[in-house]
Amino acid sequence: MINKFENKIRSISDWPQKGVNFRDITPVLQDKKMFRDLINELAKPYLKKKIDIVVAIDARGFLLAAPVAYKLGAGVALVRKKGKLPYKTISTKYDLEYASNILEMHRDAILPGQRVLLVDDVLATGGTMEASIKLAKQLGGKIIGAAFFIELKALNGKKKLKNCPITSLVKY
Amino acid sequence: MINKFENKIRSISDWPQKGVNFRDITPVLQDKKMFRDLINELAKPYLKKKIDIVVAIDARGFLLAAPVAYKLGAGVALVRKKGKLPYKTISTKYDLEYASNILEMHRDAILPGQRVLLVDDVLATGGTMEASIKLAKQLGGKIIGAAFFIELKALNGKKKLKNCPITSLVKY
Numbered sequence: 015m016i017n018k019f020e021n022k023i024r025s026i027s028d029w030p031q032k033g034v035n036f037r038d039i040t041p042v043l044q045d046k047k048m049f050r051d052l053i054n055e056l057a058k059p060y061l062k063k064k065i066d067i068v069v070a071i072d073a074r075g076f077l078l079a080a081p082v083a084y085k086l087g088a089g090v091a092l093v094r095k096k097g098k099l100p101y102k103t104i105s106t107k108y109d110l111e112y113a114s115n116i117l118e119m120h121r122d123a124i125l126p127g128q129r130v131l132l133v134d135d136v137l138a139t140g141g142t143m144e145a146s147i148k149l150a151k152q153l154g155g156k157i158i159g160a161a162f163f164i165e166l167k168a169l170n171g172k173k174k175l176k177n178c179p180i181t182s183l184v185k186y
Numbered sequence: 187m188i189n190k191f192e193n194k195i196r197s198i199s200d201w202p203q204k205g206v207n208f209r210d211i212t213p214v215l216q217d218k219k220m221f222r223d224l225i226n227e228l229a230k231p232y233l234k235k236k237i238d239i240v241v242a243i244d245a246r247g248f249l250l251a252a253p254v255a256y257k258l259g260a261g262v263a264l265v266r267k268k269g270k271l272p273y274k275t276i277s278t279k280y281d282l283e284y285a286s287n288i289l290e291m292h293r294d295a296i297l298p299g300q301r302v303l304l305v306d307d308v309l310a311t312g313g314t315m316e317a318s319i320k321l322a323k324q325l326g327g328k329i330i331g332a333a334f335f336i337e338l339k340a341l342n343g344k345k346k347l348k349n350c351p352i353t354s355l356v357k358y
Contacts, residue, residue, distance in 0.1 A: 026272040038272050040292055043262040044239065046255075053256050067216065076248035077264075081256035083218075084225050090215040090249060098245075100198040100210050120212055 019184050022048055023164070031112055037164055037186070039135055043077060052183070053078070056133065056161050057085040059181045063158050066128040067091050069150055071142060072098065072117075078163060079133035088131070091123035093146045104152055108145030117142070119149045126154030137162040137182060140171025147178055191356050194220055195336070203284055209336050209358070211307055215249060224355070225250070228305065228333050229257040231353045235330050238300040239263050241322055243314060244270065244289075250335060251305035260303070263295035265318045276324055280317030289314070291321045298326030309334040309354060312343030319350055 022045060024038040042048050056078060065088045070079030072094040083090045096105065096116040103118040124130060130150050134143060143160055150157060157178055165171070165182035172180055194217060196210040214220050228250060237260045242251030244266040255262045268277065268288040275290040296302060302322050306315060315332055322329060329350055337343070337354035344352055 024273065029272045036272050040264060040271075040273070040295065043252075043264070044295060046238065046259055046261040049255065049261050050259060066218065070249065073245040073248060073266075073270075076245060077242065077252045077262060080215075080249045081253040083221065084253040084256060087218055087222060089218040089221050092212060092215070092249075094245075099212075100201045100208050101196065101212070123212065123216060 017184050019048065019052065019163075023184065034112065037136060037166075039074070039163060042163075052163065053081045053085055055183055056163065056181075057082045060086060060131050060159060060161065063131070064129055065131045065158060067124055067130055067155070069093055069124075069130060069132040069146055069155075071132070071134045071146055074136075075134040078135060082131070082133050082161065086131070091119065091130075091150075093117050093119055093149060104149060106145045106148050109139070109141040117145050117149065119153065121153070124150055124153040124155040128155050129158050130155035131158050132160040132178075133162075134160070135163050137165045137171040137175075137180070138169045140169075140174035143171070143178075144174045147175065189356050191220065191224065191335075195356065206284065209308060209338075211246070211335060214335075224335065225253045225257055227355055228335065228353075229254045232258060232303050232331060232333065235303070236301055237303045237330060239296055239302055239327070241265055241296075241302060241304040241318055241327075243304070243306045243318055246308075247306040250307060254303070254305050254333065258303070263291065263302075263322075265289050265291055265321060276321060278317045278320050281311070281313040289317050289321065291325065293325070296322055296325040296327040300327050301330050302327035303330055304332040304350075305334075306332070307335050309337045309343040309347075309352070310341045312341075312346035315343070315350075316346045319347065 068083035240255035
């Protein structure tokens with residue numbers, strides 16, 4: 015059965031580099047009914063999980079994490095690329111699908127003991143999420159789960175995140 | 187009277203460069219009650235304006251625009267820095283507070299006649315918003331307004347946006 019979101023996700027060949035088939039979610043975001051359903055379905059598994067704070071990953075993750083936090087009545091904590099956060103930070107290096115980079119969080123972004131949900135658009139190799147979980151734990155957060163819109167199964171990102179419950183809405 | 191958000195906005199001196207007093211909104215986002223109030227108050231003037239699509243400006247704007255769109259039952263259209271959007275784009279050059287850059291939108295991000303609200307975190311010189319309005323109009327959008335969390339009055343950004351109704355929650 016084709017998931018209702020699948021027809022709206024646009025495949026872009028060879029972007030951002032040759033050999034990559036990029037899944038463009040912007041047609042889903044632009045459709046008001048589809049966007050509403052997307053946020054509701056991302057949030058659904060966590061409605062009764064007493065999430066305190068949703069970790070939003072720079073930059074496409076912001077688009078999903080912030081409305082999921084709003085829906086759950088939680089706050090938002092940012093994971094950003096190096097140099098984007100103005101206050102005192104903690105950082106970690108990570109490998110992603112086509113490069114490597116440094117991610118940061120503000121030192122006060124999560125309070126010790128807070129119940130944390132992480133949200134991102136795509137689970138690829140899992141490197142970005144693994145690094146984000148590491149940062150959230152370092153701040154004392156209790157990781158409740160990670161929610162993705164899309165999971166690229168062939169890249170086996172779940173393996174890297176084995177101690178974190180994962181939910182995703184569309185699998186390729 | 188001190189606005190309830192003001193005590194939570196953190197001022198960072200000399201960031202991202204000397205002489206700039208940066209307004210860090212992350213403490214507001216992290217506070218669940220404050221974040222909920224922020225989104226509700228940003229959306230409030232537009233609840234009955236039949237907004238079809240909310241334009242989200244890369245990257246901090248994403249954090250406010252997406253939940254405002256969710257609240258309004260609208261879709262989300264992205265304005266991103268050059269090279270970040272995978273599909274066919276339109277673009278425009280803009281000047282911002284401390285540099286100049288190119289902004290892009292997907293060609294199908296807004297449908298002709300759609301009622302558009304633009305959302306960003308800070309109104310500074312107005313350059314980024316002016317460029318975003320230009321792009322949204324080029325796609326045939328009907329501009330209903332622009333909502334900001336913070337307005338830096340001394341920079342007089344409103345002057346650049348004189349044909350667009352502006353709302354903001356905190357003024358400095």
